[in-house]
Amino acid sequence: MPYVNNININFRFSIIIMMNIIDLIGRILLSILFLLNGFLKINNYENTVEWMEGFGMSGLFIIPAIIIEILGSILIIVGYKTKFAAAFLSLFCIITAIIFHNDFDSSSEMTAFLKNIALAGGFLIIFAHGPKKYSIDKKINN
Numbered sequence: 749m750p751y752v753n754n755i756n757i758n759f760r761f762s763i764i765i766m767m768n769i770i771d772l773i774g775r776i777l778l779s780i781l782f783l784l785n786g787f788l789k790i791n792n793y794e795n796t797v798e799w800m801e802g803f804g805m806s807g808l809f810i811i812p813a814i815i816i817e818i819l820g821s822i823l824i825i826v827g828y829k830t831k832f833a834a835a836f837l838s839l840f841c842i843i844t845a846i847i848f849h850n851d852f853d854s855s856s857e858m859t860a861f862l863k864n865i866a867l868a869g870g871f872l873i874i875f876a877h878g879p880k881k882y883s884i885d886k887k888i889n890n
Contacts (some may be wrong), residue, residue, distance in 0.1 A: 771880035778870045779821035786817030827883020838871035
């Protein structure tokens with residue numbers, strides 16, 4: 749029986765390692781969109797301001813949007829202040845969905861709205877559970 753118990757322990761250990769890796773990959777996949785979009789807003793600054801102003805928003809809001817997207821996604825990826833960043837990005841997703849994707853007569857806008865809501869849900873899961881082993885938060889708290 750010791751051999752069977754050893755296999756069982758190794759299996760559990762492998763599952764834990766795999767879940768930690770999956771957590772990191774999930775944080776990266778969820779955040780990469782915002783990281784890239786933040787840099788795209790910088791590279792396409794004038795057009796993005798014009799697009800935002802078309803919704804009645806001041807073009808000045810582009811600065812906090814860029815900061816939130818880039819800084820928030822980096823915090824999620826590295827796992828530092830993860831719960832705060834996840835809560836903030838979740839709220840950001842909901843607000844941008846309501847402001848910019850509220851034309852429900854357009855199927856593409858409805859899809860964009862629902863994608864933002866789904867992303868908000870993903871960030872809420874990170875907020876609820878926090879990051880796993882491969883994060884600065886875990887290193888600090890251990």
